[in-house]
Amino acid sequence: MAGKVSLILFSGNVDKLMAGSIITSGAVANDMDVDVFVTFWALLHLKKSGTPPPTLSPEAGPMAQQMMKIMAEKKIPSWLDTIKQAAEVGNVTVYGCAMFADMLGLKKSDLDPIVKDIIGVSQFVDMAKNSNMTLFI
Amino acid sequence: MDEKPSKIIDARGSFCPGPLMELIKAYKQGKVGDVISVYSTDEGTKKDAPEWIKKSGNQLLGIFDRQGYYEIVMKKTR
Numbered sequence: 001m002a003g004k005v006s007l008i009l010f011s012g013n014v015d016k017l018m019a020g021s022i023i024t025s026g027a028v029a030n031d032m033d034v035d036v037f038v039t040f041w042a043l044l045h046l047k048k049s050g051t052p053p054p055t056l057s058p059e060a061g062p063m064a065q066q067m068m069k070i071m072a073e074k075k076i077p078s079w080l081d082t083i084k085q086a087a088e089v090g091n092v093t094v095y096g097c098a099m100f101a102d103m104l105g106l107k108k109s110d111l112d113p114i115v116k117d118i119i120g121v122s123q124f125v126d127m128a129k130n131s132n133m134t135l136f137i
Numbered sequence: 138m139d140e141k142p143s144k145i146i147d148a149r150g151s152f153c154p155g156p157l158m159e160l161i162k163a164y165k166q167g168k169v170g171d172v173i174s175v176y177s178t179d180e181g182t183k184k185d186a187p188e189w190i191k192k193s194g195n196q197l198l199g200i201f202d203r204q205g206y207y208e209i210v211m212k213k214t215r
Contacts, residue, residue: 025154029161029189076152089161 002031006128008136012041013057014079015067020137021082028090032132036083037124038115039097045080046096046112084114095119140198142174142210143167149206153181160186164195164213171213172198178206186211 005027009020020036027034038046045051056064070076077085086092096111096118108118128134144163148156156177163173175186183200190197190211198210 022154025158029154029157029185031193074152075150077155082154085155085158085162089158089165 004033004131006131006134007034007036009038009042010040011137012044014054015056016137017042017079021079024083024092025086028086033091035127036094039100043096043100046115048110140172142172144173146175149176149178153179156182157185167213169213174208174210176206176208183207
């Protein structure tokens with residue numbers, strides 16, 4: 001293991017989720033462990049059912065529709081599949097945010113099995129404090 | 138190229154980081170001495186994969202331009 005990346009996924013926009021999953025892949029390719037803390041709008045995309053429809057960041061503007069079409073045509077893998085692929089290659093651990101889960105009454109069993117546990121912010125910050133890189137997306 | 142690949146990954150049409158991830162997966166499943174070849178059309182992989190092969194202490198046997206894609210060949214040396 002050559003260090004650790006701590007990643008906080010906040011946005012539920014698919015372009016940002018994809019950025020997070022691609023950085024996760026880059027980290028495991030560099031033999032780094034990755035801890036992912038998923039909160040707010042990103043966490044909604046880990047629900048087993050009733051996930052929100054995919055959206056892009058506002059700066060996509062008029063390109064948004066075209067971009068969605070390109071992603072579908074070129075069969076770009078989903079952010080979640082990319083995270084799962086990275087988890088097959090290296091040590092990737094995904095946590096759900098306890099605060100947001102509590103707010104919406106979500107339990108671990110309501111979320112995709114990639115979620116190892118639901119933890120509080122203090123525990124995540126404690127895990128992140130010795131990492132080489134911490135990103136909030 | 139003298140060495141015949143023991144595994145070929147056809148990642149044509151797949152985008153960064155897909156081909157590299159598949160290469161690393163095959164590397165982890167393989168054994169020392171294996172020759173692994175990856176076909177790709179993705180330009181990012183053309184830079185990333187050879188970089189990874191060298192950095193991970195393995196041997197880059199070559200990057201070959203094929204018709205409409207390229208092939209990267211590595212030997213698992215550790």
